[in-house]
Amino acid sequence: MGGFFFFPAHATVAAYSRSRPGGGIGIHARFRTWCSQERGGSSPLLGTTIANNTSNNLESILIGISGGSGAGKSTLCTALQDKYPDQIGLVQLDDYFKPSAEAPTHEGYSNKEHPDALYFDKFNEDLEKLSQGNSVVINTKNERLNPEFKVTKKRIPVEVRAKPIMLVEGFLVLFDERVRKLFHTSIWLDVDHETRWERRVHFKNSEYEKKVLIPMHKKFAEPTKQFAAHVIDVSRLTREQVLAEAENIIGLKK
Secondary structure (H helix, E strand, O other): OOOOOOOOOOOOOOOOOOOOOOOOOOHHHHHHHHHHHHOOOOOHHHOOOOOOOOOOOOOOEEEEEEOOOOOOHHHHHHHHHHHOOOOEEEEEHHHHEOOHHHOOEEOOEEOOOOHHHEOHHHHHHHHHHHHOOOOEEEEEOOOOOOOOHHHHOOOEEEEEOOOOEEEEEOOOOOOOHHHHOOOOEEEEEEOOHHHHHHHOOOOOOHHHHHHHHHHHHHHHHHHHHHHOOEEEEOOOOOHHHHHHHHHHHHOOOO
């Protein structure tokens, strides 16, 4: 549910972070472990590209990326993947939605904003495997992996291999305690509802917004912000500035 967005080029930096136990600690050292065991090289901070984990089952670092619908989660994750293709992989909570017939209803709508609309057991199981360096098969609608989804509306199975860093993106990735415990650190992208709704690129139904999206966000998504190790106020940041903040938090920059 992370919508694609653009920020004004003239915006000023207004990000802040809240450190929590475990946030950002040890990432550099574990990067070096990946490099030395996979290729006998040095840290990616020194310019070495890390190979995909395909055989040694080295542990991956899981990082949660959360925020409301339209906060820019998917955009941030895609930018990080594009910049660090060998180091970073991605798992999206959107790929774990139940069929509409199995989802709860609210005010006459299939309630996709409710935790019960998601296969959290499967989500947790897959993340555990990835954290241990194992690959998983995910039925995805990701447009890069499943470019025909907009036409077919059918998810396709895709093997996702563990990489040194696995980003875990979604509006409720901080909801389940089991999942939270797997994260090395986590980031919440913070922005007001009006801005997020303006950026939203799918299913912009004003009645759904008022009856389902807003109340469910307040009830389930917003309270999980307290569990984020870092909060970035993205309301006045450019896309490049958000990327830079995330890179610093994750430890991708010196």
